[in-house]
Amino acid sequence: MDTIKKTHRDYQAIIGGTAASSRNYLEKRWNQYYFKTYKHVVSRMIGGLESCAGKTVLDVGTSHGNWYSFLKGQGFANLLGVELDPGRAELAKKSGYTEVYNCDAANIPLPDKSVDLAVSNDVFVHILQLEDKAAVLKEIQRVLKPGGVFIFNQTMSPAHGVRNFTIDKHCSYLNLDELIRLVTENTGFSIEDIKPTYFSFGNKHFSLIANILRHSFILIPGGVSLRFRRDLLLSGILSLEQSDSVYLKLRK
């Protein structure tokens, strides 16, 4: 039996599949949709230009630099990134970040209390082990200034048909209680806000016909916006855990 725990480092080559690496039109449309829902939540949590202008932001897990334009548009003056994969770190640096550190986010070469805001999108789902997620949270807490904010998302286990913490190949899922415990037991962050993102209802269990319909819908003109608006409606009705991933806003 294989008793060696797999970590994010074992899957480094395949966990950068993002908006920048869509292989076809269908993937592009899905990525547009995910990005739209994420940007909607993150911009509401960041809270406007006056809280960003002239400040330093740290993007944890930049991949190719997909979030650069959005963060620049928020008014940050100093845009830093951390990325595990050397090739993707280099691409992110070329996209415009002031600096991208090619290292694990559990060990960032930045001084204590040097960052105003940190953000991390679709990264914690790939940090498989709880102790590694905790190490990254502690490191972000260290580099944030007092009063600084960390906004990140984590994929929910109930939305993926499992109740508790589960590792499934290169992804790991938590329920909301486990996520809150991970934060409160390992850091002094206070949790200021939690928001859902999108609802796909465990699509890997869908029948072939249902999947064809889902994909056709996203392809029609306006399909991305319609699905986005459907999610806004659902977020008023369904529980946070039924959303595929939730965002947390933490304050140091």
Ligand SMILES: C[S@@+](CC[C@H](N)C(=O)[O-])C[C@H]1O[C@@H](n2cnc3c(N)ncnc32)[C@H](O)[C@@H]1O
């Ligand atoms: C799915 S991509 C998301 C990229 C980008 N944030 C986005 O939303 O498009 C996850 C990225 O996080 C990086 N990553 C995962 N674990 C990391 C860690 N512990 N430290 C630094 N980077 C990490 C991966 O190499 C990968 O490029």
